[in-house]
Amino acid sequence: MTDTTPEPASGPTGPTDSTEPEGAAGPAARASLGDGLRFAFGTLTVLRVRVSRWDRAAARGGMLAAPLTGAVVGLASAALGVLLLLLGGGPLLAAVATVAVPAALTRGLHLDGLADTADGLGSGKPAEDALRIMKRSDIGPFGVVTLLFVLLGQVAAVSELYAEGWARGAAAAVVAAVAARLALxxxxxxxxPAARPEGLGAAVAGVVPVRSAVAATAVTAVLCAAAGAAFGPDAAVRYAAAPLVAVAAAEVLLRRCRRRFGGVTGDVFGALAETAATAALLVTALG
Structure with a gap:
């Protein structure tokens, strides 16, 4: 998620943080499952999905469906990595491709959000000035260094897993993508709270009931454990722990951003997703 302008009428091609939601839904407003899925895929991926509702009720369903978009992104990234392995490519080449797919399917917006958030946190400026730094189109030294180490860590972890077998690498790619969206x-x-009164950060801030968020975490951990069970009981434990460690790492960053900026923005959401994905990959790769 980052700071570009979406086009709700035709379906945004990526999460943004500069458009105010139209017609915020009241307590009685309801969004269908389809509304939530369209919101999720229309804002969290580049898939051409027509977002028919752009209000908080649809945002609630969309953010609850975020892990599902992660499963689709993860399957696509795993498919390319496995294909390269079957064609004779090495684990490192397959890992680079696997890490590149999520970036392509979000137009790099999560990575851009990570870089912008790093620049904002590292600026040492007051909240308003830091938020202005984050909205600029350039990337500063903090952002560059953060991107470098995060991408190196992701590629290294996936390469280790592919070296153990294509199935392990593929499963980890899916788990990491799901964990990244669960963090959202x-x-x-x-x-x-939202750090700004406008943008997608404001549109989705506070829309998910706490109980629903906890339930989504529990369901995700169980499904990840089931995926890891194919590789043995130890792997089942690691794969169950992966999303839990991922959201814990994202929570640390979220609390830092809340103290520093006063709330969340689209850039912060992108940074949380990349942080969670990296943590999940490290957990699955270790051991």
Whole structure:
């Protein structure tokens, strides 16, 4: 998620943080499952999905469905990595391709959000000035260094897993992508404010009930454990722990951003997703 302008009428091609939601839904407003899925895929991926509703009720369903978009992104990234392995490519080449797919399917917006958030946190400026730094189109030294180490860490972890077998690498790629989007669900829970009064950060801040966020976390951990069970009981434990460690790492960053900026922005959501994905990959790769 980052700071570009979406086009709700035709379906945004990526999460943004500069458009105010139209017609915020009241307590009685309801969004269908389809509305939530369209919101999720229309804002969290580049897939051409027509977002028919751009209000908080649809945002609630969309953020609860965020892990599902992660499963789709993860399957696509795993498919390319496995294809390269089957064609004779090495684990490192397959890992680079696997890490590149999520970036392509979000137009690099999560990575851009990570870099902007790093620049804002590292600027040492007051909140308003830091937020202005984050909205600039350039990337500063903090952002460059953060991107470098995060991408190196992701590639290294996936390469290690592919070296153990294509199935392990593929499963980890899916788990990491799901964990990354689960972090967004938790960051959109009730009680987490927006740092700005406009943008997608404001549209999704606080829309997910805490109980629903906890339930989504539990369901995700169980499904990840099931995926890891194919590789043995130890792997099942690691794969169950991966999303939990991922959201814990994202929570540390979220609390830092809340103290520093006063709340969340689209850039912060992007940074949380990349932080969670990296943590999940490290957990699955270790051991």
């Amino acid at each position: 669900t938790l960051a959109a829970r009730a009680g987490v």
